[in-house]
Amino acid sequence: MNNEILVPLGFVSEGKKVRIVSIIGGSRIRNRIIEMGLREGIDITIIKNSFGPVIIAIGQTRFALGRGISFKILTESVN
């Protein structure tokens, strides 16, 4: 465990690249998210985070995440 503070995805500002550290919430939901490719350890870029769902990029794919779920994905910044 490093000393870095974990930030919920919903609070990460646009343009930033972060790594998913953990997904909290029920196992059913977590498993579905992971199966879509959003899982611990991968890097994502925040494309848009201002109103409504958050848009993130994983490689060349773009996902829209509802605000509720975006606060259940904890991230750390990537240098």
Add this chain to the structure above:
Amino acid sequence: MTIKTKNAKDISKSSKISINIALAGNPNTGKSTLFNALTGLKQKIGNWPGVTVEKKEGKRSLHNFELAITDLPGTYSLSASSLDEQIARDFIVYNTPEIVVQIVDASNLERNLYLTAMLKELGVRVIIALNMMDLLEKNGSTINVQKLSKEIGVPIVPMIANKKIGIDNLENAIESVYREDQKSMEIIYSKEIEETLAKIQNMLVTIPSIPTNFNLRWLAIQILQNNTEILTLLERWKVKDTVIGELTSFGKEDYEAEIIDSKYEYISKVTSKVWKKGETKLTRSDLIDKVVTHKWLGIPIFLMVMWGSFQFVFAISVPFMELIDMLFGWLAGLLVNNIQIEWLGSLLGDGIVGGVGSVLIFVPPIFTMFFILSILEDSGYLARAAFVMDKLMVKFGLHGHSFIPMLLGFGCNVPAIMSTRSLKDKKDRMITILINPFISCGARMPVFILFAGLFFGASAGTVIFALYVLGIVVAILTAILLRKTFFKGKAAPFIMELPTYHSPKLKSAIIAMWDKGKMYLKKAGTIILIGVIFVWFLAAMPFGGVEYGGPDTWLAAVGTFFEPIFKPLGFDWRIVVALIVGFIAKELVIGSLGTIVGGGESEEGIKSAILADGGFYALNSLSLMVFTLLYVPCAAVIGVMRKETGSWKWTIFSIVYSTVVAWLFAFAVFQIGSLMGFGL
């Protein structure tokens, strides 16, 4: 010996060997494009729920083989957490295709291989069609295809499906894979899991009703993952209770997360050796999204797109509608006047040509509606519409995903209800299905156009718009009500892939328009034709002496019987008859009114007859429109609702609920209007 060989050759020449192939893949990987390239049949490209709602099959000849190709719904996984996934999984389990061709987006290798791992675990032979190879370089990414193929034991065919590059290599791969067995992909789970799997497998082996060739390891993994859908499978074999009983003795826990993680670990290990990831760069699509999903601009843009779409639909279709109207009016008149046998002339002219004509007249707006929806979907905008509406939908206990079926409902509620299949959460899906009938479909438009045009003059457009809004409001109120009562709980989290924008293809829009529109034509030719003849029959009976459609006919008797219920809404027996027939299809409302009030071959004829009649006026036509808007759309919707909810209970609930709601709203409109002095 020689004769035998000759015979065998002859047989293979005359009858080709059929290879059953399933096409699987994540959404937005170009699956439909590959399917079209392989079979020559055309479909759409896109990512809203419903792109492959219907099972699409096609054939392709290959030397001595005939490839029977089934297009499975686009899925990320086969864990059967949505109906789409379940359809895909069940097809592979029960129809046992010889080969599954999985289309993989080369730019998203890792995520796509997760599905590969699941397919391999099922024990089917897999070929990977590695698509969009041309975009790899652009992103600064590379894949060592040969090495990857060796690592996972699956043949990989690089291709660019939209340019038809790589199709012949795929054919070769299919032929050679068909002749050989394929190694399984060995994903080893933790010791604890493997031991439990072995125990479950040992138990399963002893159960005689499980088919001997069934992949027991896969079954054991599903059981271990606590997959609720697998219980139905066990039930089919009548071993559910035995298995569940045995499982508790193993002290089974929920291993799903660990099993998923192990698969990804395996995939990461493989891809780290063969794949150089590209950089994430801001694309043109991202820039468009910044505007289209903007805090202030998003909703105005959405409304503009919708408004523009409606304008387009009307501008294009009105001239065609007038043309069809003229044609059928002329034809009906010709038949009535020139056929010597009076009843036959009346049946052909008044009944069939008049009735079917009054339905066919709405082919232009309905076709243009489907055309526009296909363009919106193809371009990628539909997913953004869901995005923009998410915030609003959350307030009603749903989320953005549920918005797309609502939007499709403006075209036709039948495909709209089918498109709910990609919703993961059962409760979300039920609510989305049950509110859909309130979204005013294309078939209700004719009633609005006719009556609003007759009695509301210049404000007809506003009245029609208000009706659409009323439909949406009732849908929303119903959603809130259902969420608070029968389907308590929160909406599932909203996660949706946003496909890259691309310019829509005219050809695929025309094909989509034809594919969906022809359902409407079919309806006109079958159910509506029968309905129209039925109404004509009742309107002409009893034979001899009665005035056609007059107060002494059987039709009048039916209407008069129900009239008291509808009196407070301002309806006389004729409107009642039209509404009863309207249960079959909304198109029949006008068709049967035309029959009853007479003069009803052409739209103009119906109009002047209604005006001359005296039984219709602004207020009761408004309550008629409200009732038409809100009660059961048509028999087809009842059928699809039964199929998609899997429950007669909810289907009947929907019929009763919507009819009661329709009555209440129409009652309110008529009574309040009367109090305000708008009555006759």
